[in-house]
Amino acid sequence: MSDDEQRGGGAGSAHRADGLLGDLQAADERPVAPRRRADAERNRAQILAAAERLFAEQDPRSVTMDRIAKAAGVGRATLYRSFADPSSVAVALLDEHERRLQGQLVHGPPPLGPGAPPDERLAAFYLAMLDLLERHLPLALGAETGPARFRTGAYGFWRVHVRTLLVDHGVEDPDPLTDIALSPLSPELFQFQRRELGLSVERVGRSLTSFARQLLRSGNAV
Template structure:
């Protein structure tokens, strides 16, 4: 367990300095103070290290969604909870975008446990708001959180994280407020 913690801490440092896809296993082993064999026993490649590290950050957010105070946690109206989820997800992307790009790109994103959790969470909020046919819109609502899209918005279009966040909040509130009152 100690080696795993050392590896993930070193990966966090290295991934914050450069794109995770450019970090080598040898460099990570050296930064973590472990042998290559130890590293390879725990993780077959850099992508699996990125996934494990991102899983830790996502697990914290999942805990807040289930047990945290409203509006992120239970107890707030569905529209406010979805807006809070968007704020938290944008914050996660803002602080860990290289990690997300290394771990959750393309169709691989849909196979992660976190994406499955986000789907269940958004579906629950849609059902709570009595949104018609929630299954048809869940992935549409999660689409703006794709790491590649967020990178495009931030780096290519030059949008601020706050601007992206406000747009997603407005989407959540406008989509679910009327349904909540029905």
């Protein structure tokens, strides 16, 4: 083996390195394609705006992809490129509202954010969720009813949050109790209490605040 080869391949290796550097520089100079074309962004905005109107005007569970496409003024193929079904459209609409609340749970001031006792944080979470449901119930009904509710990313986040509060309180077996604690926030239950029973948000909130405190009684782990 020559001295040049022992040092890394000599002139041939240097030539290959220069060639690779040139390829990388050329790649850097290529224009980067935008994440989504302007027309696709426009179509998505039209779809979401039209779907939100439909979810608000009628039973969200009766909204079909055909109706969304027609209301948005786009073809079915265009709609299906972005969304699989009406539920996925509702999830996209609801996602932004839920992400704001998620940020408050992680970084906001107590009692909704860190720094308050678990029972106070759970009560604050209930009140914040009731407010979200009151303002966006049609979307929640379109996205989070029935078994589909448990498969959403938002439910997974709420579950981690509530489970953490239970663990912080000292609950020995928090997993079954976590879903029990989340059950009062079902969109279908909220609709029944508000529309059928005529209960006010304030009245439901007072009951859930009391429920949170009884569930996590000070000094008594379940």
